[in-house]
Amino acid sequence: MGKKREVSYRVVVAQSTSRRDGRPVAEIGFHNPRNNETRFNEEAVADWLQKGAQPTDTVRSLLIKANLLPKESAKVRKTVTVEAPAAAAE
Numbered sequence: 001m002g003k004k005r006e007v008s009y010r011v012v013v014a015q016s017t018s019r020r021d022g023r024p025v026a027e028i029g030f031h032n033p034r035n036n037e038t039r040f041n042e043e044a045v046a047d048w049l050q051k052g053a054q055p056t057d058t059v060r061s062l063l064i065k066a067n068l069l070p071k072e073s074a075k076v077r078k079t080v081t082v083e084a085p086a087a088a089a090e
Helices: 042-050 057-065
Strands: 009-013 026-032 037-040
Touching (some): 037 057
Antiparallel strands (some): 009 026, 026 037
């Protein structure tokens, strides 16, 4: 959304099986990164999270900054280490 070079984002609820640009189920807020303004419908956010909606990493961080999610719910990224196969003993 927004004008050229002045973006703003809607925070929506969408089904995982729908198209990426398909119609959202509900609009629960918006974020304007130019002036760092974020607004959420707190009741709708709580309702959808209670129903099992999984926020993306970006939306999760916005919800934590807005104090709608506890900081403990921040997604911990696990680093996977791949070990090289051992050299064959000759």
